[in-house]
Amino acid sequence: MSTQLDLKELERKAFRSTYQDGLWDLYFGLIVICMSIFIYRPATGYSPVNMVLLSSAMAAAYFLFWAGKKFITLPRMGQVQFGAQRKKRRLMLIIVLSVVVLIQVGFVLFQVFAWLTPNVGESLNSILLERHLMNLVVAAIGALFVGPSMMLIAYFIDFPRGYYIAVMMMMAVFFMIYLNQPVYPIIIGALIALPGLVLFVRFLQKYPLPRGESPHEHAG
Amino acid sequence: MSTPGRNATLSDLAEVDRLVHEPARLAIIALLYVVESADFLFLMNQAGLTWGNLSAHMSKLEEAGYIEVVKSFKGKRPNTMLRLTQVGRSAFQAYRQKMKRVLDGLPE
Numbered sequence: 001m002s003t004q005l006d007l008k009e010l011e012r013k014a015f016r017s018t019y020q021d022g023l024w025d026l027y028f029g030l031i032v033i034c035m036s037i038f039i040y041r042p043a044t045g046y047s048p049v050n051m052v053l054l055s056s057a058m059a060a061a062y063f064l065f066w067a068g069k070k071f072i073t074l075p076r077m078g079q080v081q082f083g084a085q086r087k088k089r090r091l092m093l094i095i096v097l098s099v100v101v102l103i104q105v106g107f108v109l110f111q112v113f114a115w116l117t118p119n120v121g122e123s124l125n126s127i128l129l130e131r132h133l134m135n136l137v138v139a140a141i142g143a144l145f146v147g148p149s150m151m152l153i154a155y156f157i158d159f160p161r162g163y164y165i166a167v168m169m170m171m172a173v174f175f176m177i178y179l180n181q182p183v184y185p186i187i188i189g190a191l192i193a194l195p196g197l198v199l200f201v202r203f204l205q206k207y208p209l210p211r212g213e214s215p216h217e218h219a220g
Numbered sequence: 221m222s223t224p225g226r227n228a229t230l231s232d233l234a235e236v237d238r239l240v241h242e243p244a245r246l247a248i249i250a251l252l253y254v255v256e257s258a259d260f261l262f263l264m265n266q267a268g269l270t271w272g273n274l275s276a277h278m279s280k281l282e283e284a285g286y287i288e289v290v291k292s293f294k295g296k297r298p299n300t301m302l303r304l305t306q307v308g309r310s311a312f313q314a315y316r317q318k319m320k321r322v323l324d325g326l327p328e
């Protein structure tokens with residue numbers, strides 16, 4: 001192994017150490033659970049109230065993630081800023097995800113347009129409804145909206161557990177739509193969060209709060 | 221019997237920067253080489269050093285001008301980050317080249 005490779009490995013190890021706290025897993029798990037609980041409302045459907053509740057729950061999940069990083073992880077693990085290559089990857093992620101979202105929006109608009117077109121809409125309905133495929137197709141499309149995006153995130157932020165989360169998220173969305181039951185995606189959300197919880201406990205054991213001297217009192 | 225090539229290797233070894241060569245300092249410099257900046261606690265955790273040990277090595281590296289301490293405030297809290305200076309970066313690169321030459325020159 002060359003010296004250059006060793007340095008790359010050192011950088012990767014330092015970078016991936018920031019995922020040791022399991023907070024990302026907990027965050028994504030909570031997002032799936034929030035979606036499962038608040039989107040599934042057979043009585044009211046996709047009402048504005050559900051959307052407000054979902055947004056609030058997701059904001060609360062993000063707040064927990066942010067507070068965990070700020071008040072638990074950083075005081076134990078310390079702070080680090082990575083080099084230009086990492087910043088470039090983050091920028092690439094934003095660009096690629098924007099393109100993916102645009103494609104998804106375009107796809108949805110195309111579908112709506114197709115459904116509103118009398119001949120096309122009728123033939124689509126007859127094919128899908130007669131064969132009881134409507135739920136399956138919508139569930140598959142929903143899963144395909146979520147999974148690849150999460151895989152792209154995992155790739156660009158160099159987060160190997162993200163691929164597992166992506167597969168689990170795909171399954172969660174698929175079951176949420178296809179089976180129209182919140183219990184399966186809630187279980188899947190818990191399966192995403194569980195490794196995070198284990199990692200979080202391990203992290204707290206491995207990195208106790210430094211006693212005595214504050215890291216900020218050093219040198220200068 | 222030494223060859224001219226072997227002599228060059230040995231003289232390279234004698235010229236190796238001892239400030240960088242010490243294992244704990246080498247770990248600190250290598251870490252700071254691959255990141256933009258890091259605080260004391262992060263380096264301590266990553267390098268597996270104790271507080272006192274890291275502090276002593278940091279003082280030496282700072283005296284040599286290899287690292288710089290960047291102080292700022294995040295809100296009301298002081299925030300101290302450490303980064304490798306250009307001198308430190310060049311010293312590490314020179315060290316790597318020398319060590320590579322030395323190690324490549326050794327027989328299998």
